[in-house]
Amino acid sequence: MDTSRGRPRDSDADRRILQAARQALLTAGYAGLAIDEVARHAGVAKTTLYRRWPTKDHLAIAVYADMLDQEVPVTDTGDVRADLSAYLKQIAGALDSVRRAGRPAHDTDPSAGIVAELVAAAARHPDVGEVMRGLYRRRIRLAVELVERATERGELRAGTDPVLLLDQLAGALYYRVLITGAPVGDNYLERLVGAALDGALSTKEQR
Amino acid sequence: MDTSRGRPRDSDADRRILQAARQALLTAGYAGLAIDEVARHAGVAKTTLYRRWPTKDHLAIAVYADMLDQEVPVTDTGDVRADLSAYLKQIAGALDSVRRAGRPAHDTDPSAGIVAELVAAAARHPDVGEVMRGLYRRRIRLAVELVERATERGELRAGTDPVLLLDQLAGALYYRVLITGAPVGDNYLERLVGAALDGALSTKEQR
Numbered sequence: 001m002d003t004s005r006g007r008p009r010d011s012d013a014d015r016r017i018l019q020a021a022r023q024a025l026l027t028a029g030y031a032g033l034a035i036d037e038v039a040r041h042a043g044v045a046k047t048t049l050y051r052r053w054p055t056k057d058h059l060a061i062a063v064y065a066d067m068l069d070q071e072v073p074v075t076d077t078g079d080v081r082a083d084l085s086a087y088l089k090q091i092a093g094a095l096d097s098v099r100r101a102g103r104p105a106h107d108t109d110p111s112a113g114i115v116a117e118l119v120a121a122a123a124r125h126p127d128v129g130e131v132m133r134g135l136y137r138r139r140i141r142l143a144v145e146l147v148e149r150a151t152e153r154g155e156l157r158a159g160t161d162p163v164l165l166l167d168q169l170a171g172a173l174y175y176r177v178l179i180t181g182a183p184v185g186d187n188y189l190e191r192l193v194g195a196a197l198d199g200a201l202s203t204k205e206q207r
Numbered sequence: 208m209d210t211s212r213g214r215p216r217d218s219d220a221d222r223r224i225l226q227a228a229r230q231a232l233l234t235a236g237y238a239g240l241a242i243d244e245v246a247r248h249a250g251v252a253k254t255t256l257y258r259r260w261p262t263k264d265h266l267a268i269a270v271y272a273d274m275l276d277q278e279v280p281v282t283d284t285g286d287v288r289a290d291l292s293a294y295l296k297q298i299a300g301a302l303d304s305v306r307r308a309g310r311p312a313h314d315t316d317p318s319a320g321i322v323a324e325l326v327a328a329a330a331r332h333p334d335v336g337e338v339m340r341g342l343y344r345r346r347i348r349l350a351v352e353l354v355e356r357a358t359e360r361g362e363l364r365a366g367t368d369p370v371l372l373l374d375q376l377a378g379a380l381y382y383r384v385l386i387t388g389a390p391v392g393d394n395y396l397e398r399l400v401g402a403a404l405d406g407a408l409s410t411k412e413q414r
Binding site for chain 2 (some may be wrong): 120124126136156167170174197
């Protein structure tokens with residue numbers, strides 16, 4: 001998965017492969033992603049595809065990386081409560097569209113769908129896991145900077161650990177999508193941000 | 208997966224099957240779980256096993272349900288900070304042993320292992336998903352009661368949403384295990400509980 005070494009690749013072929021794979025994933029789901037079909041749609045030899053992405057798991061995570069890279073960056077309006085809510089709503093929207101991929105529009109099953117398959121793909125192959133963790137490190141960095149600026153301007157308490165705060169927020173969201181199947185609507189996300197900012201202790205116990 | 212309907216089952220055979228499957232999962236990992244082998248070790252016909260658990264995913268979640276049911280319940284010492292930390296440490300310990308199943312003892316790869324495979328199994332089959340969500344509903348209920356008692360005695364602010372607080376805590380833990388691969392040691396878990404209780408807002412902004 002390292003793009004910096006080895007023979008130069010045909011980036012146009014890569015592009016066509018990723019587009020065909022994305023199309024397959026979004027219309028037919030993980031079970032519907034077939035490497036041979038993707039090669040045919042992209043007009044490349046199967047060996048070309050396998051050389052670049054040796055398994056379906058490798059190909060799927062590449063599609064996911066490609067989707068995340070195209071997303072809107074974090075916005076900083078100077079109001080950390082609003083900015084964190086907007087950030088979470090963006091993640092929730094993206095997760096929901098990946099989660100629903102390949103399923104009927106009115107499907108009410110709370111299944112995590114492809115989100116769960118990607119998590120399993122990352123757990124099965126050390127190199128796929130490294131790609132996924134790298135993706136999240138890059139994404140989280142933008143939000144960490146948002147939290148750091150809010151701390152600098154005194155909105156958040158001095159010494160706030162940005163990663164810990166983001167773990168609570170993004171973590172609750174992924175936990176609902178992947179584990180409990182509970183909904184993550186806008187109202188929930190706003191309450192979540194409020195809970196993480198205000199804390200659960202009663203005022204008399206507050207440090 | 209409904210145990211209340213259909214023909215009466217041989218619960219002794221079920222027990223032997225679950226033990227053999229658990230042994231296979233814990234020593235060989237998800238990839239090493241083979242239904243035919245489990246049937247042979249349990250001394251039952253393959254058709255018996257398939258009638259009860261039609262796929263490897265169904266069998267694996269049954270093993271997981273069985274493991275969770277045997278765990279220590281939530282303890283309530285009257286100090287919510289200590290009790291929530293103890294609760295999270297227990298979950299982290301259980302997750303870590305499932306995560307490492309089938310891998311060499313000194314393996315440092317942060318892979319979520321079987322935890323991720325179980326999440327994907329639940330996403331692939333609506334009935335497996337229902338079993339997993341039911342498992343978590345039952346587990347979470349004990350912790351919800353812990354939070355409610357801390358709210359009643361005034362330790363937590365009135366109106367604290369127990370599910371939201373537990374989403375922040377367990378969510379951060381699962382997010383690290385499944386997504387970012389960051390460690391979840393005791394020190395992290397204590398800081399996490401502190402962050403959720405104290406909130407991130409600076410004192411002057413506190414509501």
